[in-house]
Amino acid sequence: MKYLQLIRKKLLPLLLSVAVIGSQVPVMAGDFDAEETKESIAAVSSGESDEEENTSESEVTEITEEADEIEAPSPDSELELSEEGTAEEFSDSKDDTFGDGNSETDEEGIEYIKGRPLTEEEEQEQLAPFDNLPAYSKAVEIGNDTSEIPMGRAVSYPSYYNAAQQGYVTSVKDQNPYGMCWAFAMAAVLETSLLTQGAGTYDLSEEHLAYFFANRNNDPLGNTAGDVNHHYGTDDYGNVDYHEGGNDLLASIFLSTWSGMTTEEDVPLATDSTHTQKTGVIPDASKEYDAVAYLKNAYFSDYSVNAMKSLLTANKAVAVMYNAQNAYYNANTAAYSYPEETDDVNHVVTVVGWDDNYSAKNFNASSNVKNNGAWIVKNSWGANWGKDGYFYMSYEDGSLCELVSATASRNPEYSNNYFYDGSSGLTSMKLYEGEKVANIYKATAGNGKAEQLGEVTLAAMSGNNSYTIQVYTDLQDSGDPSSGTPAYATPFSCTQSMAGVMTVQIPKVVIRQNSLYSIVVTNAGNSIVQYCVEASANYGWCNFEASVLKGQGFIYYTDDNSWDDTSIYSRPLTPRIKAHTRTLNNEAGIQLSKTSMEMYAGDTETLTATVTNSEMTASGISWKSSDTNVATVSATGTITAKHPGTATIFCSGNNAKGIKASCKVTVKLKQTTGLKVSYSAYNKIKITWASVSGCNRYVIYRGENGGKKVKLTTIKSDTPGYTDTTVKTGNVYDYSVRAAYVYTGKTTLYGAFSTTASAKAELAKAVASATAASGPKNTVSWKKVAGASGYRVYRKIKGKNWDRLAEVKSNVTSYQDSKVQGITTYTYSVRAYRIVDGKKVFGGYQASDYLLSYPATQKISSVKKTSKGLKICWTPQKRATAYVVYRKTKNSTWKKIATLSGGNKSSFEDKTAKKGVTYYYAVRAGVRNSQKKVLWGSYVAKSAKR
Numbered sequence: 001m002k003y004l005q006l007i008r009k010k011l012l013p014l015l016l017s018v019a020v021i022g023s024q025v026p027v028m029a030g031d032f033d034a035e036e037t038k039e040s041i042a043a044v045s046s047g048e049s050d051e052e053e054n055t056s057e058s059e060v061t062e063i064t065e066e067a068d069e070i071e072a073p074s075p076d077s078e079l080e081l082s083e084e085g086t087a088e089e090f091s092d093s094k095d096d097t098f099g100d101g102n103s104e105t106d107e108e109g110i111e112y113i114k115g116r117p118l119t120e121e122e123e124q125e126q127l128a129p130f131d132n133l134p135a136y137s138k139a140v141e142i143g144n145d146t147s148e149i150p151m152g153r154a155v156s157y158p159s160y161y162n163a164a165q166q167g168y169v170t171s172v173k174d175q176n177p178y179g180m181c182w183a184f185a186m187a188a189v190l191e192t193s194l195l196t197q198g199a200g201t202y203d204l205s206e207e208h209l210a211y212f213f214a215n216r217n218n219d220p221l222g223n224t225a226g227d228v229n230h231h232y233g234t235d236d237y238g239n240v241d242y243h244e245g246g247n248d249l250l251a252s253i254f255l256s257t258w259s260g261m262t263t264e265e266d267v268p269l270a271t272d273s274t275h276t277q278k279t280g281v282i283p284d285a286s287k288e289y290d291a292v293a294y295l296k297n298a299y300f301s302d303y304s305v306n307a308m309k310s311l312l313t314a315n316k317a318v319a320v321m322y323n324a325q326n327a328y329y330n331a332n333t334a335a336y337s338y339p340e341e342t343d344d345v346n347h348v349v350t351v352v353g354w355d356d357n358y359s360a361k362n363f364n365a366s367s368n369v370k371n372n373g374a375w376i377v378k379n380s381w382g383a384n385w386g387k388d389g390y391f392y393m394s395y396e397d398g399s400l401c402e403l404v405s406a407t408a409s410r411n412p413e414y415s416n417n418y419f420y421d422g423s424s425g426l427t428s429m430k431l432y433e434g435e436k437v438a439n440i441y442k443a444t445a446g447n448g449k450a451e452q453l454g455e456v457t458l459a460a461m462s463g464n465n466s467y468t469i470q471v472y473t474d475l476q477d478s479g480d481p482s483s484g485t486p487a488y489a490t491p492f493s494c495t496q497s498m499a500g501v502m503t504v505q506i507p508k509v510v511i512r513q514n515s516l517y518s519i520v521v522t523n524a525g526n527s528i529v530q531y532c533v534e535a536s537a538n539y540g541w542c543n544f545e546a547s548v549l550k551g552q553g554f555i556y557y558t559d560d561n562s563w564d565d566t567s568i569y570s571r572p573l574t575p576r577i578k579a580h581t582r583t584l585n586n587e588a589g590i591q592l593s594k595t596s597m598e599m600y601a602g603d604t605e606t607l608t609a610t611v612t613n614s615e616m617t618a619s620g621i622s623w624k625s626s627d628t629n630v631a632t633v634s635a636t637g638t639i640t641a642k643h644p645g646t647a648t649i650f651c652s653g654n655n656a657k658g659i660k661a662s663c664k665v666t667v668k669l670k671q672t673t674g675l676k677v678s679y680s681a682y683n684k685i686k687i688t689w690a691s692v693s694g695c696n697r698y699v700i701y702r703g704e705n706g707g708k709k710v711k712l713t714t715i716k717s718d719t720p721g722y723t724d725t726t727v728k729t730g731n732v733y734d735y736s737v738r739a740a741y742v743y744t745g746k747t748t749l750y751g752a753f754s755t756t757a758s759a760k761a762e763l764a765k766a767v768a769s770a771t772a773a774s775g776p777k778n779t780v781s782w783k784k785v786a787g788a789s790g791y792r793v794y795r796k797i798k799g800k801n802w803d804r805l806a807e808v809k810s811n812v813t814s815y816q817d818s819k820v821q822g823i824t825t826y827t828y829s830v831r832a833y834r835i836v837d838g839k840k841v842f843g844g845y846q847a848s849d850y851l852l853s854y855p856a857t858q859k860i861s862s863v864k865k866t867s868k869g870l871k872i873c874w875t876p877q878k879r880a881t882a883y884v885v886y887r888k889t890k891n892s893t894w895k896k897i898a899t900l901s902g903g904n905k906s907s908f909e910d911k912t913a914k915k916g917v918t919y920y921y922a923v924r925a926g927v928r929n930s931q932k933k934v935l936w937g938s939y940v941a942k943s944a945k946r
Contacts (some may be wrong), residue, residue, distance in 0.1 A: 601694020
């Protein structure tokens with residue numbers, strides 16, 4: 001396929017040449033002297049060799065074959081039907097066709113234009129214009145007959161329709177003394193178009209069309225210098241005269257440049273009031289682009305009854321070419337029909353209606369008309385010719401061809417017309433499915449102000465074409481039509497049902513002044529589109545010279561996946577793509593409320609946009625981030641900072657996507673906050689902090705025993721916390737944390753450092769608890785401390801310093817203090833220690849509550865006999881609050897015999913002691929503690945006998 005594509009690209013200039021060189025191309029009608037022959041119209045290019053001329057016949061054959069390939073259009077065409085263009089509203093009236101009220105039909109069904117046969121003198125007067133028609137030129141088959149198309153729905157036409165009776169046809173004009181039938185027919189078609197739109201009645205200037213067709217200059221935007229239509233038509237005396245000869249296919253191409261049509265008053269026909277003398281006055285060059293009727297669409301079709309009725313239904317007037325000979329004109333009835341199939345043509349007229357019941361008897365016998373039915377035709381030979389300037393032409397005329405209908409705009413919304421195809425040849429190229437053509441333009445019409453693109457004009461010699469259109473603005477490469485910003489998310493789709501010129505309204509696009517933009521047209525569904533291009537061409541009577549410059553037109557071949565500049569071909573060409581813009585009030589611009597900003601990840605901020613032209617944002621505003629990983633932007637301009645880095649936020653109007661404003665957004669990570677030590681032990685320290693939005697790492701730094709912090713580790717951001725298990729018991733550690741974002745695996749961006757959190761790696765506190773018992777003795781206990789090598793036990797009398805009591809092994813969790821003083825307040829503490837590097841490193845402690853020790857062991861100092869019994873004596877204890885005295889004998893148990901209040905008691909007399917009995921006595925000191933409980937101390941018994 002690549003090889004075949006390459007061959008095709010190399011042969012493209014030759015294929016284009018085939019499409020335009022040769023005398024059979026539809027060249028003109030009503031333009032050449034009757035003495036000229038077909039041979040005199042042979043294709044000749046200025047400077048071409050004889051060898052090239054001699055090849056034209058074989059090339060003509062190839063043209064015909066190409067024409068046969070052109071597909072027929074759909075009946076549901078783009079022709080704009082007016083409200084009056086429905087079958088229900090058409091008149092079936094058989095009143096006088098042209099409205100003069102004088103027609104009468106005799107008993108044989110013949111309609112005489114004067115109600116009677118003409119006199120010989122009258123008949124000769126009617127036939128005289130035929131004698132001034134030129135030699136025949138050849139018509140080309142357009143291949144666009146609507147009758148060949150399978151209809152989606154049946155189309156029903158009335159038996160009679162006359163646009164003139166409905167007020168859609170202007171007055172009959174007189175082309176004499178010039179062979180300008182083609183210009184008069186085109187003017188009539190566009191005059192009708194303006195009438196159907198309610199734009200008013202206009203008399204358009206045929207002189208303007210003919211003159212500037214043959215004498216065109218550069219266009220108002222200066223894009224077509226060097227594009228020339230050389231006209232070689234001659235008058236009766238052999239003098240070259242731009243009036244003599246033309247063609248409405250070419251006229252349609254020409255008028256798409258908007259050179260005309262202006263009014264007859266602005267540029268009158270160069271003749272006197274009698275239309276017999278040529279004045280020689282030529283239009284002023286300044287009037288070249290004067291216009292009141294701007295061509296919008298032109299429709300080309302081969303002849304068929306259905307095609308003609310379809311075009312008339314839509315547009316009310318159709319220009320046609322045919323073979324006009326006086327032998328086949330019945331002057332009595334103003335009826336004409338050429339009897340044989342032929343492609344020899346010499347006249348152009350305007351069809352404005354039909355009558356299915358018009359009798360075949362009205363035609364000359366030599367015309368051999370078999371069936372009723374005729375077209376109502378407006379001629380340009382004055383109102384005194386035919387029936388008030390009109391005549392009938394049979395449906396069966398064998399020479400009818402090249403139907404041209406058109407629409408015009410009185411005041412185009414988009415008045416700037418960008419184009420490079422200033423010459424008017426009918427060259428076309430085969431555009432295969434998926435292939436593209438494009439033109440690049442520089443926006444200059446606004447003179448410093450922005451422009452709005454709203455229409456594109458395309459041209460093709462085939463029908464049923466499917467296209468997509470994309471507009472690229474602010475091109476970065478003048479050699480690449482797709483190097484700019486696409487105006488549409490999805491290319492705009494459109495269809496062209498018939499061959500011809502089509503103006504398409506596209507979604508509006510605002511274009512910056514002096515910027516480059518492109519129109520890219522793609523064949524979106526046809527195997528082949530016969531797309532029109534401008535190229536130099538020679539039709540003999542007219543030579544088209546195309547000045548094609550680099551950077552204007554382009555063709556995209558799908559197999560090459562690249563653009564070719566069409567100026568590089570041996571026969572340069574330019575795609576016929578026109579861009580219509582209008583100038584806005586200001587230069588296009590858009591501004592944002594900020595051009596730069598710093599944000600923290602997780603924060604949001606809203607930008608506002610201001611435009612210089614409301615047209616830029618008619619369809620809304622688009623926002624876009626250059627890096628959505630850094631920052632996103634909503635449809636309303638709200639920016640959300642995602643991760644640290646730099647992103648550019650772009651804003652453009654949906655109707656001006658190439659005109660952007662931007663804001664540079666720098667996203668940073670917030671400072672890490674909330675750092676604290678949540679847990680510490682002899683062998684680990686756990687720190688936690690508040691999550692930081694937008695990070696994917698946390699970097700932890702640690703200092704030891706007041707030293708400088710260094711990086712300890714980096715962790716992922718799933719959990720804002722870390723346990724340091726590399727600590728050494730007894731050391732103090734300082735921690736700080738900062739969030740980080742690792743970008744593309746290499747670059748790391750950081751947030752600010754947190755404040756410092758410190759912790760010591762130490763054994764857990766040993767929590768002491770103490771109990772008192774008589775003896776007195778106290779017991780201190782604690783829970784096992786993880787990692788402890790042993791414990792050291794301390795005691796303190798309230799109000800005094802700690803004393804170390806003992807050191808026990810790691811498996812011991814209690815200690816009994818037997819060396820306590822009676823009735824003394826004590827507290828105890830225990831410190832676990834761990835041996836690190838041969839040294840004991842102690843943990844913290846939590847002292848026990850204060851407790852009061854039991855009274856000391858109470859001893860009896862003496863037992864004395866008294867007259868009444870035995871007296872027990874002892875030394876009282878300080879702080880004691882009571883004493884109890886117990887007694888027993890050898891064979892009895894202890895029995896309390898007395899309770900003495902007051903701590904100063906020192907004796908008790910047992911008056912119940914019996915003589916001769918040995919007794920044992922014990923005394924216990926007591927004290928009431930803070931819990932109101934009396935603690936009784938131990939005792940030492942002593943015996944005595946009374």
